[in-house]
Amino acid sequence: MVNGTRAARRRPLAAGNWKMHRTRAETVRLLKTLAARLEERRPAAADGPPVAAAGAEVVVCPPFTALGDAARALEGTGIALGAQNLHWEDEGAYTGEISAPMLVECSCRYVIVGHSERRQYFGETNETVRKRLGAAARHGLHPILCVGETWEERRAGRTKQVVRTQLTSALAGFPDGAPAGLCVAYEPVWAIGTGQAARGEDAQEVAALIRQLLAGLFGDDAAAATRILYGGSVKPDNILEFSRQPDIDGALVGGASLDPSSFAEIVERVAR
Secondary structure, three states: OOOHHHHHHOOOEEEEEOOOOOOHHHHHHHHHHHHHHHHHHOOOOOOOOOOHHHOOEEEEEOOHHHHHHHHHHHOOOOOEEEEOOOOOOOOOOOOOOOOHHHHHHOOOOEEEEOOHHHHHHHOOOHHHHHHHHHHHHHOOOEEEEEEOOOHHHHHOOOHHHHHHHHHHHHOOOOOOOOOOOOEEEEOOHHHOOOOOOOOHHHHHHHHHHHHHHHHHHHOHHHHHHOEEEEEOOOOOOOHHHHHOOOOOOEEEEOHHHHOHHHHHHHHHHHHO
């Protein structure tokens, strides 16, 4: 059985999901400040790109309109660029959507897939999550696949069932192995934006289940190499509770990623 004892292979990851916040100009200012904050926190003896030397990989996911400006602002910083969603087709009559080739052209490396807000407000289903995941994989984007239960599902004792269904449904289209660069973010819906984070031990229990499911789908080595993140009211004062867990390799951060100082502190603590 795969467990967190092999976590030394996995580089910690801190990803910021900005959601529908920040204009293009605001994005550039925020990223310049973030890069400066991370540079201040870099160990004096560290080599390499300015912020990549912090010991954790850093990803920011601004709105679509700001991706081009963000890519230019991030040059030379070591911070990777991600998007918040994508369509499963490369092109077509899909008003208001954006495709994987468009994201690649904007220098995106990561993309969030299946976020609960997409499921809740925009009709995302396990089937469309699977198709979007396939599009990301076809074009070399590293997907951050989100799974998690609602409060009602948790109270009913269905957390593991919900996570199992979401994960296995999304990955059913990959019989030959996990998508390259796959990350899985456990985000209990009831914790997102509420200020009520899960307990570290509860998040670890679900993360261990996710790793076990990945082992069943793709084998122990693939499961051991996959980074599992926690998301849901992550802040500087609670991130260590999660990043210390053996199967949790970082965080998908919402509101706190819009504050450069807070996000830089989260990155530093994840890197520990």
